[in-house]
Amino acid sequence: MEFVNFISNLAMPAIILIIVLYGIIEKRRVFDDFLEGAKEGFSIVISILPTLIGLFVAIGALRSSGILDMIIKILTPLLSIIDFPTELMPLAMLRPISGSSSIAVATDIMSNYGVDTTLGMMASVIMGSTETTLYTIAIYTSCVKIKKTRFILLAALTADIVGILVSVAICRMFL
Amino acid sequence: MLNIVWPIFIIISFSYAIFFGNLNNLNSEIFASTESAIKLSINLLGTICLWNGIMQIASKTSIIDKLTKFLKPVINFLFPELRKNSKIQKEISMNMVANILGLGNAATPLGLKAMKSMQEENKQKDRLTDSMAMFIVINTASIQIIPTTVIAIRNSLGSENPTSIIFPVWIATICAAVAGIIAVKILINITNKDKEKK
Known part of the structure; x- marks a missing residue:
C-alpha cells in the first residue's frame, strides 16, 4: 500500500525532472519548448469542451431521472455472479465505444460515490488503463481501406475486459 | 457514434x-452537469497544458530515439514478419513511444503512417496482415x-x-496489453491454419 503510493507519487515528478534535465544536457531552450507545447493544450481542451457539456448533461439526466438505478437493479443479479460492482457497469459498457462519454460517466461515478472511495478509485483505474477501442479500430482500418478485419475486435475487447477486471481486483487488493 | x-x-x-x-x-x-463539465475543463486545461509542454521538451531531445532503440527486441517478438523491414519497425516503435508518453496527438499520425507502410507490403490488399492486426490491438490497449x-x-x-492511481493503472494496463497480445497470437494461428486448409 505505501509502496504503491510511493511509486504513484514518484512517477510524475521523476518524469518531468528527467525530461527537463535531458533538455538542459542537450542544450535546448527548455522553457521556450515548454511554452510551445503548453499553448497547444488550450486548443485540445477547447475542442472537447462542447462535447463534454453535452455528455455531462446526458449522463447526469440518466442518473437523476432514476432510470440508471433501475437498469443497475436489473443487472445486479447477473453481475453478482462474477462479483463485479454494478455501479461501474455503465462505465465498462461505454468505455470501448466513446472516449468523451466515458469521461462523463467516470466523473459522475467519482463525484457521486466519492473520488477517493474504492468505487471512485476503480472508476479512475478503469479510465486510465483502457482506450476507446472502437474508435481506434475504425481510424486504423479505414486509413488503409480494409474491411476484412479478421479477429481484431475480439482480441481488443478481450484486452479491455481483462483491463477492467484487473482494475477492479487491484483496487480491492491495495486500496 | 455519439x-x-x-x-x-x-x-x-x-x-x-x-x-x-x-x-x-x-x-x-x-445545470449542475454543465457546471461540472466547465469545472473539469478548467482542470483539464491546467494538466494538459503542463503535460503537453513537458512532452514538447521531450520531443525536441533525443529521448524518443533512445526509447525507440530500447523497444527493438519487443518489436521483433510482436511483429516477426517485419524483422527485415527497419523502416516500418521504426514507425511502429515511434507510435508506441508516443502512446506510452501520452502524446495522443502525435501517436495517431505516426500510427497511420505505419499502417500505410504495412499496407504497401500487404499481398492481400483487402485483408489485415498479422502485423497490422497486432499493431491495431496494441494501439487499443496502449500503455500510458x-x-x-x-x-x-x-x-x-x-x-x-489525485496521482495515487498511477501504479494501479500501470498494472491494469500491462495485464490488458498482455491479454490482447496473447489473444492476437492465438487468433493468428487459428485463422492462418483455417486459410491453409482451404
Whole structure:
C-alpha cells in the first residue's frame, strides 16, 4: 500500500525532472519548448469542451431521472455472479465505444460515490488503463481501406475486459 | 457514434423523469452537469497544458530515439514478419513511444503512417496482415505512463491524492496489453491454419 503510493507519487515528478534535465544536457531552450507545447493544450481542451457539456448533461439526466438505478437493479443479479460492482457497469459498457462519454460517466461515478472511495478509485483505474477501442479500430482500418478485419475486435475487447477486471481486483487488493 | 448514443440517453432519461416524476432532480441536475463539465475543463486545461509542454521538451531531445532503440527486441517478438523491414519497425516503435508518453496527438499520425507502410507490403490488399492486426490491438490497449485525463478529473473533484492511481493503472494496463497480445497470437494461428486448409 505505501509502496504503491510511493511509486504513484514518484512517477510524475521523476518524469518531468528527467525530461527537463535531458533538455538542459542537450542544450535546448527548455522553457521556450515548454511554452510551445503548453499553448497547444488550450486548443485540445477547447475542442472537447462542447462535447463534454453535452455528455455531462446526458449522463447526469440518466442518473437523476432514476432510470440508471433501475437498469443497475436489473443487472445486479447477473453481475453478482462474477462479483463485479454494478455501479461501474455503465462505465465498462461505454468505455470501448466513446472516449468523451466515458469521461462523463467516470466523473459522475467519482463525484457521486466519492473520488477517493474504492468505487471512485476503480472508476479512475478503469479510465486510465483502457482506450476507446472502437474508435481506434475504425481510424486504423479505414486509413488503409480494409474491411476484412479478421479477429481484431475480439482480441481488443478481450484486452479491455481483462483491463477492467484487473482494475477492479487491484483496487480491492491495495486500496 | 455519439449521434446515436446521445439522443438515446436524452430520450430515455427525460421521458422516464416525466412519467415517473423525478423532474425536480432532473432540472437541478441539468445545470449542475454543465457546471461540472466547465469545472473539469478548467482542470483539464491546467494538466494538459503542463503535460503537453513537458512532452514538447521531450520531443525536441533525443529521448524518443533512445526509447525507440530500447523497444527493438519487443518489436521483433510482436511483429516477426517485419524483422527485415527497419523502416516500418521504426514507425511502429515511434507510435508506441508516443502512446506510452501520452502524446495522443502525435501517436495517431505516426500510427497511420505505419499502417500505410504495412499496407504497401500487404499481398492481400483487402485483408489485415498479422502485423497490422497486432499493431491495431496494441494501439487499443496502449500503455500510458501518466494518465493525465484521469488525474485532472480526480483533481477537479477534490481528491486528496489525485496521482495515487498511477501504479494501479500501470498494472491494469500491462495485464490488458498482455491479454490482447496473447489473444492476437492465438487468433493468428487459428485463422492462418483455417486459410491453409482451404
